[in-house]
Amino acid sequence: MPKSVQVNTLKEDIYGRKRDAEGNILPDPIEQEATAAGQKYIPPHQRALMAAASAGTNEKQAEIVARLLKQCKGLLNRLSEANLHKIAVGIEALYMKNSRYNMNETLTRLLQEALLGPTRTQERMVQEHMVLLAYLHAQIGSEIGAHFLQTFVELFDGHLKDGHLASLAVEDKQLNNVVLLLCYMYIFKIYELSLLMELIGRLADNLCEKTVECLLLIFQSIGFRLRKDDPLAFKTMMQNVQSKIAAAPLELKENPRLRFMVDILNAVKNNNMNKLPQYDPELAENLRKRLKAMLKNDRYVVTLNIALADLLRADKVGKWWIVGSAWTGNLNEMGTASKQKPNQSGSSAGFADQLLELAKKQQMNTAERRNIFCIIMSAADYVDAFEKILHLSLKDQRAVAYVIIHCALNERRANPYYAHLALKFCQYNRKYQLAFQFATWDRINDIESLSKAQIRNLASFLQQLILSAGLQLSVLKVVDFMQLERLSFFFMREIMVKLLLASDERELQQSFERIAKNSKLQQFKQSIRLFMQHFLLQEEQLSKLKLKEEQQELLQQRVDLMDKLLAYVDL
Template sequence: TEEVEDERVVAIRKTLQGQLNRLSESNIEGIVLQIEAQYQKYPRHHVTSVLTSLILQSIESRIHMLDTFLYVNAAIVGAVFRIVGLEPVAHLVQKLMEEFEQRFTQSMTEFKAAQGAEASEGDAMTTGKECQNLCVFVAELYNFQVISCQLVYDVIRLCIKDINEFTAELLLKLIRISGQQLRKDDPLALKEIVRQVTETIGASGKLSVRCKFMVESLTSLKDNRMRNEMSQNAENVARLRRFLGNMDKRRAVGAVEPINIGLQDIRDVETKGKWWLVGSSWVGNQYTGDTDGPTALQKAQKDSDNAEMERLLKMAREQHMNTDIRRSIFITLLSSDDYADAFERLLKLDLKNAQAREMMRVILHCSGQEQAYNPYYTLVAYKLCSYHNTYRLTMQYALWDFLRELGESDVGGLGRISEESSSLGANVPLRRIVNLAKTYAWLVDKQVLSLLILKTVTFARVGEQARVFFQVMFSTLFLLHKKQSAQDVQAVYSVFQRAVSNPTMCHGILFFFQHFVKNCELVSEDERPIMKWGCKVAKQAIRSGVGSTSFDDM
């Protein structure tokens, strides 16, 4: 009902307002976690709407905002971009640019009216403070890789259409805050802008002192002669960028691609649809400069019709696919014809480094959510693990993460980061434990993974949930060879022989077999002999490889 919805909005606003009121560089991480908690607790639309409103209202002030306030708020947006995804940040960028253009037009009118009344040149410094604050915020979002240089260059192009003290002030702020990065990202665009400015001032003739200083600053930037003091908060911004980079690594977010849209996309939102929504009528990125081509999400959706894509996107949200990359992988998996098609389409997403590793985590998530074990996800994982060692390594780390989730806090050495520690030992659904155990058993049997992925497990004291996982994993491994032929013996023997380089782990595995697998209660009476056979073959392989009699009593 509307009343319940209003109560939710009030609760969200109260929480977020309190967090943002005390925002500073020192407590930004805790506030980011509180914002994430709101997204997990309430509908995303409500949280996004309130967060956008609060941030823009605080920035859109008639007073001059401190740079610190603006770049810390921009860092918050950058963090939301990484942990929640594209949509909330895209919504904020859309509202920000709409408000900026409206304020820009209003401020230009006020400035020209003041000029007609013979206002002093210094009045430009106080004209349109709201617009100036919004402009600085755009530059800070660019610094934190939320938006690409295209949008900032479009703002610059808007300003140089009519060069006066007010637009010169905006340009000087952009140059001071983001100039060096703009030059690095697209020096040709900067060169063209300097050319246009030169032509414009040549036609107008007379220039104020402030405008001349702006032109000199632009020229110095183009020629890489800009003075260092023009980037006052570079060190603080760099520290916050490192914070966001560390967040990427801890959360396995992967590399975040800045939103690559221009002012025209902002203006066309009513006619062409919301550019950030899959299935909208937006035709795509029209930028003609150097880019890395279509985004992963665009590639994932290009062959699907809008209705189906909307359905898949809804499912992705329900499954907490909270980044553009994760959604693209999820949609590719669910829209592929078979595992071979999925493998080919995933590779065509052309994801790099940490982005590519997200594939395995999404695959495991999907496998764990199935009501019954679905070999489709295992086969896709097999193809990827066979393709490159990166995916095999990710499967190992993902297993350690999962075992920690099951309560094995010492697996993998260091425990999880503090914000995830509360999930250790949580009650994980049995279907997820079983499905992932069968996935890993199959991959180990096919030898794209080795039993050495279990090298950090202390089998003598695993908890109840982890015990079930390993019982299912090893029993599945043996049941894959239930015929017990010579070929089956060799297959099982080979799996365990590959693990003998770690005698401590092998000792733990045989201990686990003796107590929990040989007479495993999770298999039927008819399958018990297969368990005993498998344990015997494994013991022979380990004893042969390790060359010790210490295993004889097991």
């Protein structure tokens, strides 16, 4: 049949379907194409409606994004250290009212405009914006920090690709700004040290005048922090950089920037802060403290442990670090999985076998307690132990208090290290202060099961905490003064003598004044007064203390003074 005749014989029924001369329904060619492609067929009238709706939606979406851009820009323009919390809460509210995709894209665009220009961005401005990202990362979700980390790492990788780095002028500071942003994302614990070491390695592998400038920027801004966080990793990185410099061409070796970078690297290695021009870590440290104060509802910054390769191929294989995200990679190739040996568990990785065996002997029967114990035993000092325990991001403060007190009690002699560490935690957060108070009460209630050496250690530990205002003297109120057992009496006598003979009389007076002004502790104050008068100053008890004459006189003076303080009645 000729084609013109065939077209004339086709008819359309009331449902819009094509029929031939015999009344058979002919298949729709669009539907056939959709079926062949594995797609769902959409009728013509619905396609028209969807096209119209799509045009309207696009206009509406453009209005939403434009309004969002204006609101975010207004908040970021006012960002400073003084109003950091107010701005952060405002942006958090916008995240709650809008889609995260729109918010992430809007903030990415604004941060790139503000911080990643061709001129050098002020370091203070970068710090304030990165602490804002850390706040959003903690309060809203780790996918916020992961998005910006991936964005900045991709920009970093784009600058270092073959051909692009050679054409990058030294005066163009875009790569410098990206590096500075990544440095302060690390400072605020958005990602782990291993990723930053990989970025430094990439710069060292592409050694030229521009990358030398970027390496110099890293060592000047956060070099001392890298050395403090992981001295071994810093030493390995430094040796790698030095080997790359040794293999560099002569022209580059004579570059003054390279010589200055080597001087700065040696200054960091030798912990010589005076050689770093305009080095001031105070602002970053203040912002870290402010960030901790801003976080609420037990929120904390989850440090992302992602490898550089995982970030660069995220668009191909997926983002395994985001819960619910599709991922097509191999589990054994994950950045975190490749870092651990097969025979190491995540809880005990990195600690010596002797430490782990000692932890087992001390009945550290949970992963948290083992980690805390190993950190305390292997730390350089109490500040180092405090920071490393904080990095564990523990939600149970009682585990920290339990392990510290357990270690303090089981030393052969009283060691002030544990009291200094406990005081650091008490001053850091009131939750830790309560945890130490409850742990102390548990030990006091179980005092009859302790040896005399352990009781002496507990008395010395509490004496330091009470005099330093880590705990109050009222922590002893759980002692039953009406029925003092032999070891309970020994404990009270030990701690009261240690307190009353303290070298700093002002600290002693302040510790007693704190409970003297509390009208709810009348019974406890009376018990302390009676104990001092009858069990410390009586000749029989005084002789058992085996004190020198000067110490006996000082004890009598201090008891009289503290007795007057405790007799204070709050009108």
